[in-house]
Amino acid sequence: MPSISQKGRLMPESPIRKLVPYAENAKKRGTKVFHLNIGQPDIKTPQVALDAVKNNSIETLSYARSEGSEIYRTKLTKYYANHNININADNIIATTGGSEALLFTICSITDPGDEIIIPEPFYANYNGFSTASGVKVVPVISKIEDNFALPKIEDFEKLITSKTKAILICNPGNPTGYLYSEKEIEKLKQIVLKHDLFLIADEVYREFAYDGLNHTSVLSLEGLEQNAIVIDSVSKRYSMCGARIGCIVSKNETFIKTAIKFAQARLSPPTYALIASEAALDTPQSYFDDVKAEYVERRNTLVSELQKIEGVKVANPKGAFYCVAELPVDDTDDFAQWLLEKFHHNKETVMVAPASGFYSTEGEGKNQIRMAYVLKIEDLIRSVEILSAALKQYNS
Missing domain, CATH: 3.90.1150.10 (Aspartate Aminotransferase, domain 1)
Known part of the structure; x- marks a missing residue:
């Protein structure tokens, strides 16, 4: 057998x-x-997104661009600008869900045997995609007694080796619901700059920050342009889990050019879902x-x-x-x-x-x-x- x-x-x-x-x-x-x-x-799901597909007059359902249509990515830049993230369309690759964005990111920055540090508990697919890529997850444990707050910076630094390529966080967090403060994000910034690492932030729950607290994106911090990678998705934001549209966002040109090669290999994200996602950007506050x-x-x-x-x-x-x-x-x-x-x-x-x-x-x-x-x-x-x-x- x-x-x-x-x-x-x-x-x-x-x-x-x-x-x-x-x-x-x-x-x-x-x-x-x-x-x-x-x-x-x-x-x-916002009706505007559903109507964009329902009322579409497409006669031939063709491939989209591997990185997603330019009109969608350009429209996305306006969404990000409203969240204090200033980027251009070339900084974005549309993906088949946030899951594919994670996979392309891990594949683009690591080789088999490399390591990624992740505060745990963490979204289960981080483990799965790392395993699929031959990458070792190095956990730094956060505790329920501390409401799953970011572990001490010393706990991160003692785990960094020559094989470490990135720190990965989910903010706000799945499964804990923890929201990292601007101070905590700043601490992570100092670590990745000091050790020349990527800081990957899964920010798919950006809209859902409670109790008067604000979300801080890693892309909003100055000096982190070459280190920051954001994973995003329409799934939770617009209650569009079945659309399977996500994206990678980074100002690191070399990283984006590398990730596009993986996007080309899978051809394109789904066309109808891109249309729905573009329309969803018109959803009112x-x-x-x-x-x-x-x-x-x-x-x-x-x-x-x-x-x-x-x-x-x-x-x-x-x-x-x-x-x-x-x-x-x-x-x-x-x-x-x-x-x-x-x-x-x-x-x-x-x-x-x-x-x-x-x-x-x-x-x-x-x-x-x-x-x-x-x-x-x-x-x-x-x-x-x-x-x-x-x-x-x-x-x-």
Whole structure:
């Protein structure tokens, strides 16, 4: 029998999607499943984006440019200017989702055996794409006791070796919802300049910063032009996860020219999705104001309800729409599967993401889960009620 590659064997399963078969089986048994496992907002997609596809008169659906249409990228520069990021269209490559942007970035700046430092817990695909590229993730651990704040700068510096090529952050964070302050971003700037590294920032949740706090982009800092790379996407911003349009943004000309070669190899991002994404840029600010207010209310509800459960510890997210909770169980992978396979509360259960998949350090996050507060308030309250009942039965 032909053998599978070493990197294929090492490729981690998605902590978000690996339990889907169990959820589907639960539904077949007549159990309603509340999906807190995945960041799929129930917020409506802006109508202007949907209409751009629905009312289009295209007769031949042709390839787009590998880097995305010039009209889309030019329009994007105006969006970024409104966020204190001054770039031109040549600094942007449109990609098939933020995931492809991450993959192209890692492929462009690393060779097999190189290292990327990432504060953990982190978005699970960082691990997957690094594995696929033969790159080693070097984790620096942030703690739920500190609300997942940026670890000390000394913790980063002691991990830097001759193989280190970049520091990668998600801001605001997935899965923690942590929002890095301008001071913290400035500290990271000093590290990457000192050691001549890239600073990659996944900023797909830029719009979702709460409690009067502001988001600081790595591209807004002077002196970081050759080191900063931003990963972005329309998925969460406009509730357009299925469009699969993201982008890479950087003022480093050599990096962009390298990444374009990977973009050319996959031909082009999807044309209809580019059309929808271009139209979405006309979404009024009131849309984001309403969405942010809704997520703040959902966050407050989920956190306050979780705090009522004995033995549960929960971080208070300042952005995005996720939170990490520590449960009074030894293994949340087992617990999450049990919720779907063997438990229901009045024919209802919840699906959560075991947090161990958001860590690369062996044994970390085994008693944690990530929950996405992308459901309406009453569903979040019911979900926590189910979770509370499940913990009592699981631990009995």
